[in-house]
Amino acid sequence: MDTKLMTETARAMVAPGKGLLAADESAGTCKKRFDSVNVESTEENRRAYRELLFTTPGLPEYVSGVILFDETIRQKTKDGVNFAEYLKKNGILPGIKVDGGAHDMALHPGEKVTEGLDGLARRMQEYFAMGARFAKWRAVITIGERIPSRACIEANAHALTRYSAICQEASIVPIVEPEVLLDGNHTVERSEEVHQATLEALFHSLERHGVSLEHVILKASMVVSGKENARQAPVAEVAERTLRVLKRTVPAALPGVVFLSGGQTDENATAHLDAMNRIGGAPWPLTFSYSRALQAVALKAWRGNAANVGTAQKAFHHRAKMNSLAAKGQWTRSLEKEAVAA
Numbered sequence: 001m002d003t004k005l006m007t008e009t010a011r012a013m014v015a016p017g018k019g020l021l022a023a024d025e026s027a028g029t030c031k032k033r034f035d036s037v038n039v040e041s042t043e044e045n046r047r048a049y050r051e052l053l054f055t056t057p058g059l060p061e062y063v064s065g066v067i068l069f070d071e072t073i074r075q076k077t078k079d080g081v082n083f084a085e086y087l088k089k090n091g092i093l094p095g096i097k098v099d100g101g102a103h104d105m106a107l108h109p110g111e112k113v114t115e116g117l118d119g120l121a122r123r124m125q126e127y128f129a130m131g132a133r134f135a136k137w138r139a140v141i142t143i144g145e146r147i148p149s150r151a152c153i154e155a156n157a158h159a160l161t162r163y164s165a166i167c168q169e170a171s172i173v174p175i176v177e178p179e180v181l182l183d184g185n186h187t188v189e190r191s192e193e194v195h196q197a198t199l200e201a202l203f204h205s206l207e208r209h210g211v212s213l214e215h216v217i218l219k220a221s222m223v224v225s226g227k228e229n230a231r232q233a234p235v236a237e238v239a240e241r242t243l244r245v246l247k248r249t250v251p252a253a254l255p256g257v258v259f260l261s262g263g264q265t266d267e268n269a270t271a272h273l274d275a276m277n278r279i280g281g282a283p284w285p286l287t288f289s290y291s292r293a294l295q296a297v298a299l300k301a302w303r304g305n306a307a308n309v310g311t312a313q314k315a316f317h318h319r320a321k322m323n324s325l326a327a328k329g330q331w332t333r334s335l336e337k338e339a340v341a342a
């Protein structure tokens with residue numbers, strides 16, 4: 001276990017003004033995204049799309065690391081360079097999604113538990129050899145009538161903990177991602193309560209298992225109103241509630257907190273991050289680890305056509321830059337308007 005390497009990795013992941021690109025959509029999720037723009041989800045199309053993202057000029061200024069999927073870490077640029085190697089050469093850390101997805105939890109209708117611990121230690125060594133320096137495991141917590149249950153919160157916290165221990169033994173920094181879904185009609189108050197319970201359980205579990213908190217990155221969801229709720233909490237309230245719950249539950253020892261976008265609009269994901277950084281005073285850097293809120297514009301501009309690569313890269317570059325500014329609390333809405341005008 002190389003703690004010095006993990007310290008360097010964690011620090012680089014949350015370097016000032018930089019965040020992560022989540023490009024680790026499973027084949028199933030990728031198909032869903034490609035379907036929305038009428039692109040067939042073939043291995044070559046997935047490769048070409050990821051190449052478009054990774055080779056975007058100027059990306060290393062805003063993106064410190066990319067989360068890859070198992071298929072992608074084995075793929076190459078059209079010039080034959082492994083993606084992981086290409087990223088590393090450009091100053092971007094390759095990371096890897098290692099969980100086996102969220103599956104229905106037995107005896108708990110409507111709830112999920114993430115699988116994938118079997119054989120993980122061996123796979124982790126292989127990923128390290130392929131260049132991965134951090135990993136991701138996503139747990140899903142659903143809010144509904146009488147859920148989440150204590151059992152669901154604890155089963156997921158336990159899996160996240162076992163995964164983290166296995167990562168650290170292989171000198172890979174674990175990103176722990178307990179995503180509280182925004183689907184449903186719950187209030188923002190309820191979201192805050194569930195975040196609090198989920199994060200408390202996770203950090204208790206990590207401590208009990210001796211996981212080094214100095215080498216863990218939290219990937220958090222934000223405390224937003226349920227998508228179907230009539231009252232949508234404004235940006236300032238989301239920022240305040242999210243920061244409050246994080247300060248109550250996340251040890252200051254953590255090197256950083258990154259956020260998922262979870263189905264928020266692109267601009268809201270940026271505005272919320274910016275608002276939190278403007279409030280300031282958090283013991284950890286707060287930055288982004290978005291998939292949809294970074295990629296949606298690029299996918300729409302690309303539509304599977306090589307002739308659109310330049311336009312798609314420009315759109316993607318813009319979102320990366322906006323989120324980089326938000327990570328420093330320096331974003332404004334007028335910057336978005338300038339981009340539309342340009």
Ligand code: 13P
Pocket residue numbers: 022138177260261262263289290291292293
């Ligand atoms: P979104 O930003 O689209 O929520 O994706 C982030 C992620 O990695 C989910 O696991």
